[in-house]
Amino acid sequence: MPMLESFVDRDELNEVVKNRVAKSCDLMDAGISLYPNGFKKEDDFSQIRAEYEGLSAEELESLDKEFFCAGRIVGLRSFGKVTFFHVLDKSGKMQCYAARDTLGSELYQKFKKFDIGDIVGVVGTLFRTKTGELTLDCKSVQLLTKSIRPLPEKYHGLKDVEIRYRQRYVDLIVTPKTREIFRKRTAIVREFRRFMEDRGFMEVETPMMHPIPGGATARPFVTHHNAQDHDMYMRIAPELYLKRLLVGGFEKVFEINRNFRNEGVSTQHNPEFTMCEFYWAYATFEDLMDLTEELFGHIAKKVCGTTVITYQGQEIDLTPGTWRRIGFLESLEVIGGHTKELYEDYDKLAAYLKSRGEKVIEGEKLAKLQAKLFDLDVEQDLIQPTFIYNYPTDISPLSRKNEDDPRFTDRYELFMTGRELGNAFSELNDPVDQRLRFLDQVAEKEAGDDEAHYMDEDYLRALEYGMPPAAGQGIGIDRLVMLLTDSPSIREVILFPLLKPES
RNA sequence: GGGUCGUUAACUCAGUUGGUAGAGUAUCUGCCUUUUAAGCAGAGAGUCACUGGUUCGAGCCCAGUACGACCCA
Numbered sequence: 001m002p003m004l005e006s007f008v009d010r011d012e013l014n015e016v017v018k019n020r021v022a023k024s025c026d027l028m029d030a031g032i033s034l035y036p037n038g039f040k041k042e043d044d045f046s047q048i049r050a051e052y053e054g055l056s057a058e059e060l061e062s063l064d065k066e067f068f069c070a071g072r073i074v075g076l077r078s079f080g081k082v083t084f085f086h087v088l089d090k091s092g093k094m095q096c097y098a099a100r101d102t103l104g105s106e107l108y109q110k111f112k113k114f115d116i117g118d119i120v121g122v123v124g125t126l127f128r129t130k131t132g133e134l135t136l137d138c139k140s141v142q143l144l145t146k147s148i149r150p151l152p153e154k155y156h157g158l159k160d161v162e163i164r165y166r167q168r169y170v171d172l173i174v175t176p177k178t179r180e181i182f183r184k185r186t187a188i189v190r191e192f193r194r195f196m197e198d199r200g201f202m203e204v205e206t207p208m209m210h211p212i213p214g215g216a217t218a219r220p221f222v223t224h225h226n227a228q229d230h231d232m233y234m235r236i237a238p239e240l241y242l243k244r245l246l247v248g249g250f251e252k253v254f255e256i257n258r259n260f261r262n263e264g265v266s267t268q269h270n271p272e273f274t275m276c277e278f279y280w281a282y283a284t285f286e287d288l289m290d291l292t293e294e295l296f297g298h299i300a301k302k303v304c305g306t307t308v309i310t311y312q313g314q315e316i317d318l319t320p321g322t323w324r325r326i327g328f329l330e331s332l333e334v335i336g337g338h339t340k341e342l343y344e345d346y347d348k349l350a351a352y353l354k355s356r357g358e359k360v361i362e363g364e365k366l367a368k369l370q371a372k373l374f375d376l377d378v379e380q381d382l383i384q385p386t387f388i389y390n391y392p393t394d395i396s397p398l399s400r401k402n403e404d405d406p407r408f409t410d411r412y413e414l415f416m417t418g419r420e421l422g423n424a425f426s427e428l429n430d431p432v433d434q435r436l437r438f439l440d441q442v443a444e445k446e447a448g449d450d451e452a453h454y455m456d457e458d459y460l461r462a463l464e465y466g467m468p469p470a471a472g473q474g475i476g477i478d479r480l481v482m483l484l485t486d487s488p489s490i491r492e493v494i495l496f497p498l499l500k501p502e503s
Numbered sequence: 504g505g506g507u508c509g510u511u512a513a514c515u516c517a518g519u520u521g522g523u524a525g526a527g528u529a530u531c532u533g534c535c536u537u538u539u540a541a542g543c544a545g546a547g548a549g550u551c552a553c554u555g556g557u558u559c560g561a562g563c564c565c566a567g568u569a570c571g572a573c574c575c576a
Contacts, residue, residue, distance in 0.1 A: 015548050016513055016530050075539070082536040099536065116529080130537045153514040153528045155540045160514085162571050174514095264504090267573080357576065489572095500570065 020148040023113045027143065030110055034146040039121035042068040046091030048126070049134060057128040067136060069094070070121040070144060072173065073114060075154060083111070084135075087122060088173070095135045096122050102139065110143075116154075117147030165497050178492075181485045184303055185493055188481055189256060191302045192276055195295050201252040201278055206241035208234065208258065214459065215239030215398070217451045218261040221271075234260035237474065239398065240459045242279050243427060246470050247462045254278035256477065267489040268419060270478065271498050279472035285410045285426045288471050289387050292414060292422065293320035295475075296385070303484055311417050311486055314383060323385040328408075331388050332370065336377035343370055363447055367392035382415035391425075397437040397453050399425035414475075421480060424473030431463035 024034055048067060052060065071089030081100040086093050100108040114120065124138040152158040157174050164171040164178070171178045193203065211230070213220035215237030223232050238255050245253050256276045263269060280287065297320040300307045307319040332338050342348050349369045350360045358372050370392065382388070389412035393401055399409035411425030428434050438460070441453035481493040491497035 014513055014530095019530060077538050077541050078535090079538070079541085080535045082538090084538045084541085086539075095539070097537080101536080129539090131539080133537095133539075135537090150513045150529060153540095155528065156515040158514075159516095160510090160571090162510090163514095165571090359576075502570085 016150045017148055020115055020146075020150075023115070024146050024148065027110065027113055027146070032110055032143060034143065036142070036144060039070055039142060039144050040068060041070040041089075041121065044091040045069060045071070045087070045089050045094040048094065048136075049092070052126055053134055055126075060126045060128055060134075063126060066123055066125055066139065068121070068123050069096075069136065070119065072119050072147075073116050074151070074173075076114075076116050078112070081108075087120065095129070095133050096124070096138055096141075097127075097129075097135050098138045098141055102137065103141065107140070111141050114141070114143060115147060117149070117151045118143060119145035119147070161491075162499070165491055165499055166502065168495055181481075181487060181493060182495060184485050185481045187303050188299055188484055189477065191299045192295070192477070192480075193256065195298050196254045196276075196278060199252070199291075201254045201280075202250060204242070204245060204250070204253050204255055205257070206238045206245075206255060208260075210235050212454045212456050212458075214454060214456050215241075216259070216261070217395075217453065219263060219450055221260050221262045236261050237275070238277050239472070239474070240456060242277055242472065243467060243470070244459065244462045246279055246281055246427075247465055247467045251281035251468070252279070265498055267491070268479070270490050270494055273490070273494075274477040275474050276477055277472065277474040279427070279470055281468040281470040283471045284469075285389070285412055285424055285471045288424045288473050289323070289325065289412065290320075292387075292424070292473065292475075293318075293323050293385075296320070296480075299480070300484060309484065309486075311483055312488055314417065316416060316483070317384060323387060325387045325389060325412075327390040328374070328388050328392070329370070329390070331378050332373060335381050336373065338373065338377065343373055349373065361448065365394045367394035371395055379415060379420070380418040383417060385414070385416045387412040387414055394440075396425065397441050398428055398434075400428045400430075401433070410471075417483060419479065420476070421483070422473055422475040425471065427467065427470045427472055429463060429467040429469060431460050434463055435460055 028034060048069075052063070055063070069087065069089065071087040073085050074088045074093065075086035077084045083098045085096050085098070087096050098108065098111055103111060121140075121142040121144050122136055122138050123140045124136045127135055127137050129135050152170065152174050158164055158171055164175070168178075172182075197203070209223065209225075209232040210220075211232060213233035213236050215235075216239070218236040220233040220236050223234060224230070225232050237259055238257065242253055242255060254276060255278075256274065258272050259275050260272050261269075263271065265271065280291075296318045297307045300309055300318045308315060308317050310316070326334065329343070332343050333340075342352060344366075346366050346369070349366070353360050353369060353372055353376070356376055358376065360369065360372075374388075378388075389410075390402065390408045391399065391411040391413070393399070393407055393409050396409040396411050399411040402408045402410055409425060411423075413420055414422035414424070428437070438453060438455045442455050445452035445454070478490050478493055481487070482490060485493060487493050
C-alpha cells in the first residue's frame with residue numbers, strides 16, 4: 001500500500017500515528033481489510049446488560065447464546081496470551097475477553113495489532129469474571145475501522161475546552177458527560193414538541209432567509225442570493241412569519257429552529273441558537289404564563305424526573321403554580337431597590353446608568369434606560385422562575401398595548417437563574433398601531449440604533465386582512481437545556497459552538 | 504470593545520533566581536491466562552503557541568500577535 005507507507009515517512013506525524021500506520025500496513029499484508037463493510041451488529045451492550053446482568057456465573061454458562069456486538073475499543077489490558085478490553089457502543093461500555101486458545105493463535109496475533117480507538121465487531125458468549133464483571137468471551141474479533149490517531153488519556157480525559165469544542169467527535173468518544181448532555185438535549189426537544197402537539201399546536205417551518213429581518217431587536221447576518229441578485233438576511237426570529245399563519249387561519253402554530261444574531265459570543269450567547277416560538281389564537285399572555293409553567297414542569301419531570309432541580313448549586317423550583325409574577329416597574333423597586341424618583345427621572349436615571357458604566361445614547365427613550373436599569377440591578381437576582389410583565393410600550397414594538405394603560409403592553413419576559421429564558425406577549429393585531437410602531441422603530445434606526453426593527457409592509461398588509469387576537473412566546477432552547485443539564489456555558493449544550501477558524 | 508488568566512510530548516500536568524526539558528498516561532521492546540487507572544523491566548518521543556526584544560545565556564523577564572477561558576460592557 002504505497003499511500004499508507006508514504007504516510008509513515010511523513011516527518012510531521014507524531015510517533016504514535018506512525019506506529020499505527022505501520023501496524024496498519026502489517027495488518028494489510030496479513031490480508032486484513034482496515035475498513036471492511038458488512039458486519040451485522042445485532043446487540044447493544046446496554047440491552048445485554050439489562051437482560052443478563054442479574055444472572056449468576058452458572059446461569060450465564062448454560063445460556064449458550066452468541067451475541068453480535070460492535071463498537072470502539074476504549075481500554076486494553078493485555079496479558080500475553082489473553083486480553084481484556086472495553087468496547088464502547090452507542091449504549092455504553094462492556095468488557096470483552098479475547099484468549100489465544102479460543103481465537104486460535106493466528107487470529108490472536110492479528111488481534112494484538114489492534115489499538116485503543118479501533119472499531120471492532122465482536123461475537124461471543126457471556127460469562128462472569130472472578131471479580132464478577134459481566135464480560136463477552138469473544139469467539140471472534142474483527143477489525144471494522146482502523147483508528148490512526150491516539151485518543152486522549154484514559155483517566156483525566158479531554159480537558160482542553162478548545163479541543164473539546166473544535167473536535168467534538170473526540171469529546172463525545174471520551175467524555176460520558178458530553179454524551180449525556182446531548183442525549184438530554186434531544187429528549188428536551190422531543191418533550192417540548194410532544195407537549196405542544198398534545199395541546200393541538202401544529203409544527204411549521206418558516207423561512208430562515210428573510211428579505212426583511214424582523215421579529216426581534218438584533219443585528220442580522222447578511223447574505224446574498226446570486227440568481228436574484230439581492231441581499232437576504234439570516235432570520236433573527238420567525239415571529240412575523242408565524243403570525244402571518246395566524247392571519248391564514250392556523251390557530252395554534254409552533255416552530256423549533258435556529259435563529260441567527262450578529263452579536264458577540266459569551267457563556268449565554270451563540271450567534272446561532274435554537275428557539276421555540278409558538279402562537280395561540282384567542283389566548284392572552286396570561287394564558288401563556290399558565291401554559292409555560294406546565295410546559296417546564298412537564299419537560300423537567302420527563303427529563304430530570306422531578307420539577308425541583310439543581311442549577312450550579314442552586315435549587316430551582318419549577319413546580320407549576322408556584323412561579324412568581326411581578327410587574328416591570330415594580331421589579332425595579334422591589335428587587336432593584338430603586339424608587340420612582342430615579343427611574344422616572346430621565347436625567348437622574350441617565351446619570352446613574354453612566355455611573356455604573358452603562359452607555360447612554362443621546363435621545364434614547366426613558367423605557368430603554370429603564371430596561372438597562374433592569375438588566376443591571378434586577379435580572380441577576382431573579383433566581384426562581386419569575387414572570388416580569390407590563391413592559392413599556394416603547395421597547396415592545398410588536399406587543400398589544402394594555403387596555404388600562406397604553407404606556408405598557410401585555411407582555412412578559414421569563415427569568416430564572418438570573419437570565420432570560422422567554423419573551424411573550426398578547427399580539428398587536430391592529431395594523432394602524434403596528435404601522436406607527438414600525439415608523440417609530442425606523443426613526444430609531446435612522447437615529448443610529450442598528451438593532452431597531454425594519455418596516456415590513458407585507459406584514460402590515462397581512463394584519464390589514466385581520467389577525468385574530470392571539471398570544472405568542474419564544475423560549476430559548478439552548479438556555480433551557482443549560483438549565484436542565486446544569487451546564488454553566490451555552491457551548492456545553494451546542495454540539496459545534498461557534499469558534500474562530502483554525503489558522 | 505475593555506480587563507484578567509492560559510497556551511510545555513498525542514493526552515493530563517510539573518518546571519526553583521534566567522543556566523543541558525520533566526512526570527504519569529499513551530506508544531515501542533521483553534515477560535505475563537481473570538485484569539479493569541492491570542503489573543514488572545527497559546526504550547523512544549518536544550518548533551516550550553507565534554514574532555520580536557533584553558541578556559554571555561530565555562520555557563521563565565519585556566513588547567506585540569494568534570487562539571481559548573473567565574469577568575465587565
